[in-house]
Amino acid sequence: MTMLSDRQQLSYIASQAADARLNVELETEGMTLNIGPQHPATHGTLRIICRLDGEQVVWAEPSAGYMHRGYEKLTEVRTFPQVTTLINRIDWLGSFANEVPFILAAEKLMEIEAPPRAQVIRTILFELSRIANVSLFLGDLGVQMGAITPVFLAFRDREYVLNLIEGATGGRFHPNFDRIGGLKDDLPKGWIDETRQVMIKLQQFCDTIEDLLFGNEIFQSRMRGIGIIPADIAKSYGLSGANLRASGIDYDLRRDQELPMAWDKADWRVWTHPDGDSFARCWVRLQETRESCKIVEQLLDQIPAGPIMTKVPRIIKVPEGEAWVATENPLGEMGYYVVSKGDLGPFRVKIRSASFNNISVVPWALKGVYVPDVITILASLYFILGDIDR
Amino acid sequence: MSAVLAVEVPYWGQSLLRVLGGLVAVLLPAGTIVYLFLFKMMSFMQSRLGPMEAGPYGSLQLVAEVGKWMQKEDLAPENADRTIFKMAPLVVLVSTFLLVAVIPFGPDAYFTNFAVGVFFGLAVSSISVLGILIAGWASANKYSLLGGLRAAGQLIAYELPLVLATLGVVIQAESMNFQEIVVAQNTGAIFGFEWLGNPFIFTQFIGFLIFMIAVQAELTQAPFDMPIAESELVSGYMTEYSGFRFLIFFIAEFATAGIFALIASLLFLGGWGVPFVWFDWNSLDDVSWWMNLVGPLIMLTKMLLLTFIIMWVRFSYPRFREDQLQTFAWKVLIPLSLANIGITAILKVAV
Numbered sequence: 001m002t003m004l005s006d007r008q009q010l011s012y013i014a015s016q017a018a019d020a021r022l023n024v025e026l027e028t029e030g031m032t033l034n035i036g037p038q039h040p041a042t043h044g045t046l047r048i049i050c051r052l053d054g055e056q057v058v059w060a061e062p063s064a065g066y067m068h069r070g071y072e073k074l075t076e077v078r079t080f081p082q083v084t085t086l087i088n089r090i091d092w093l094g095s096f097a098n099e100v101p102f103i104l105a106a107e108k109l110m111e112i113e114a115p116p117r118a119q120v121i122r123t124i125l126f127e128l129s130r131i132a133n134v135s136l137f138l139g140d141l142g143v144q145m146g147a148i149t150p151v152f153l154a155f156r157d158r159e160y161v162l163n164l165i166e167g168a169t170g171g172r173f174h175p176n177f178d179r180i181g182g183l184k185d186d187l188p189k190g191w192i193d194e195t196r197q198v199m200i201k202l203q204q205f206c207d208t209i210e211d212l213l214f215g216n217e218i219f220q221s222r223m224r225g226i227g228i229i230p231a232d233i234a235k236s237y238g239l240s241g242a243n244l245r246a247s248g249i250d251y252d253l254r255r256d257q258e259l260p261m262a263w264d265k266a267d268w269r270v271w272t273h274p275d276g277d278s279f280a281r282c283w284v285r286l287q288e289t290r291e292s293c294k295i296v297e298q299l300l301d302q303i304p305a306g307p308i309m310t311k312v313p314r315i316i317k318v319p320e321g322e323a324w325v326a327t328e329n330p331l332g333e334m335g336y337y338v339v340s341k342g343d344l345g346p347f348r349v350k351i352r353s354a355s356f357n358n359i360s361v362v363p364w365a366l367k368g369v370y371v372p373d374v375i376t377i378l379a380s381l382y383f384i385l386g387d388i389d390r
Numbered sequence: 391m392s393a394v395l396a397v398e399v400p401y402w403g404q405s406l407l408r409v410l411g412g413l414v415a416v417l418l419p420a421g422t423i424v425y426l427f428l429f430k431m432m433s434f435m436q437s438r439l440g441p442m443e444a445g446p447y448g449s450l451q452l453v454a455e456v457g458k459w460m461q462k463e464d465l466a467p468e469n470a471d472r473t474i475f476k477m478a479p480l481v482v483l484v485s486t487f488l489l490v491a492v493i494p495f496g497p498d499a500y501f502t503n504f505a506v507g508v509f510f511g512l513a514v515s516s517i518s519v520l521g522i523l524i525a526g527w528a529s530a531n532k533y534s535l536l537g538g539l540r541a542a543g544q545l546i547a548y549e550l551p552l553v554l555a556t557l558g559v560v561i562q563a564e565s566m567n568f569q570e571i572v573v574a575q576n577t578g579a580i581f582g583f584e585w586l587g588n589p590f591i592f593t594q595f596i597g598f599l600i601f602m603i604a605v606q607a608e609l610t611q612a613p614f615d616m617p618i619a620e621s622e623l624v625s626g627y628m629t630e631y632s633g634f635r636f637l638i639f640f641i642a643e644f645a646t647a648g649i650f651a652l653i654a655s656l657l658f659l660g661g662w663g664v665p666f667v668w669f670d671w672n673s674l675d676d677v678s679w680w681m682n683l684v685g686p687l688i689m690l691t692k693m694l695l696l697t698f699i700i701m702w703v704r705f706s707y708p709r710f711r712e713d714q715l716q717t718f719a720w721k722v723l724i725p726l727s728l729a730n731i732g733i734t735a736i737l738k739v740a741v
Binding site: 040142144146148152 | 533536616707711
């Protein structure tokens with residue numbers, strides 16, 4: 001059990017008080033406000049039902065499912081190589097990262113491993129998709145709070161990363177590049193030098209955003225001490241990724257588990273923040289973007305020579321068995337539980353997507369806050385609709 | 391005004407001229423601000439080009455936009471209180487037109503010139519609150535209602551620092567008449583140094599800052615755009631408006647920005663005048679007739695300068711939360727402006 005800070009306790013008390021006040025004070029009637037499904041702050045079609053007392057939220061509940069596409073079921077009627085096309089679209093901003101855990105699970109069942117060169121390139125692309133994803137988050141933060149300029153800078157610099165992903169894989173948003181046993185293609189000529197330059201640009205972008213937003217006093221007053229999620233609450237709601245690390249829990253699947261990936265070859269660190277408020281979540285993401293740039297820069301020097309595919313049969317049949325592989329995706333822990341009956345396609349796939357668990361804390365976190373804070377808390381929790389609804 | 395034309399203009403003719411002049415004075419700043427700042431400057435700040443297709447360098451984009459808005463269907467929500475729903479944008483625009491009535495653009499180029507011009511201007515500027523509150527209530531939309539109530543709270547809170555910041559100038563100029571305030575600035579001297587006149591921005595710098603911050607809030611521009619807050623309230627009190635009723639809100643927003651900038655330049659930057667020492671003028675009667683033509687240009691320049699600052703802040707800052715905004719008005723701006731008035735008054739009497 002972690003100790004709560006004074007500020008965290010106060011916010012909890014305030015939320016409890018708001019709950020009680022509706023019945024104790026004047027006989028007032030609250031207002032139910034539907035934030036979404038069509039609302040600029042929900043990045044898509046998330047609906048949040050808020051019960052308001054004035055501008056204060058007394059009770060809130062996210063209502064997901066407006067974008068449900070049934071990917072878990074659809075995977076059952078696809079062959080293993082076809083599944084990556086679908087799962088690309090789960091977290092559409094960091095698509096490549098979606099493919100990796102599924103492919104790793106399939107490889108685990110087949111008891112093969114990608115060659116070292118493919119592992120390193122996989123890791124690089126994985127981190128690039130993280131950068132593409134989180135850099136948009138950093139720009140979008142400003143928009144949620146009325147600062148309209150940073151998002152354009154974010155779109156501009158994310159474009160460099162998307163160009164890199166396109167250069168290597170042929171797809172900007174949905175690469176569909178990962179294969180069981182390796183990668184589809186090798187890197188194109190000149191790609192490595194270009195990536196080095198882009199990583200410098202992206203680190204400058206992080207500095208710019210830190211100056212523009214994180215150093216801004218209004219930004220800080222909107223973010224600090226708002227939407228505090230204590231460590232034990234974060235754990236009990238199953239938060240993952242930066243949301244969890246912002247609550248002070250040092251947990252990162254890239255470091256904490258053994259995977260045939262290349263993260264251990266680079267020198268980087270996991271950032272945590274003790275506060276657990278909205279600012280901490282954003283700050284941790286900013287630092288992670290920097291760390292990702294560092295990882296990519298270091299791995300670029302360590303790409304070994306060799307094949308990019310191991311020997312796999314032309315028609316892939318995954319032997320009978322069950323496998324669970326989770327990785328630290330841009331949004332948090334994303335895992336696939338793959339059950340195979342020895343057919344061409346999976347018998348059943350359970351997708352554990354990060355956003356779905358991350359928004360489960362919304363009813364707790366929104367209690368007692370004001371309507372403007374709803375937006376900043378949602379923005380700092382950072383979900384992507386495809387990742388919630390799958 | 392008749393003196394400008396050097397011919398006797400009948401009363402109806404004068405009235406017609408004033409109406410036309412008023413339209414120009416409202417629409418021209420609005421159009422200029424929207425094109426120069428909202429379209430182009432914002433784009434350049436955000437590393438993009440902005441509109442480029444309509445007209446040379448996109449300069450006719452605004453015409454195209456207006457055409458688009460005029461064509462749209464005049465929608466009103468089913469549950470809306472239709473009469474006042476349709477009335478609300480007009481109420482907001484009325485306050486803009488009433489404001490422009492007291493602004494002088496030259497020694498004779500004014501719509502009306504009366505002794506309590508400052509007082510009148512600040513009074514009619516709050517009419518827009520009514521329009522916004524009406525719009526928020528009549529839309530029968532929860533977001534509009536929240537936006538309207540936020541706007542009402544904010545505009546009333548920031549009306550006070552606006553008035554109090556102006557009082558410092560009024561004390562220093564010993565008049566509430568805009569013409570006399572302009573003359574006082576242009577005939578004044580800073581420690582005997584007459585060449586620049588005495589624009590009150592130097593002596594009333596705190597007042598100027600408070601005035602500009604309050605103007606930013608009155609115009610509901612970021613960082614005070616809580617009533618509109620497009621990321622949380624969709625578009626606040628304007629959510630349900632479309633077509634030309636939205637256009638009226640839009641014009642009113644930017645015309646009022648221009649007019650508040652004009653008022654700020656009158657109060658703090660010397661208005662339409664040049665320092666009278668330059669041409670050996672002593673009072674308003676000595677000012678040459680050509681100042682009626684140059685004056686509006688000087689005013690336009692100063693207006694663009696001040697709206698540039700307003701827009702610069704707007705494009706750079708995130709917005710305050712409602713309670714932080716109120717705290718800022720009541721706990722920072724109002725005590726500061728009261729202190730400013732006190733100090734001004736003491737110095738005025740003592741020096």
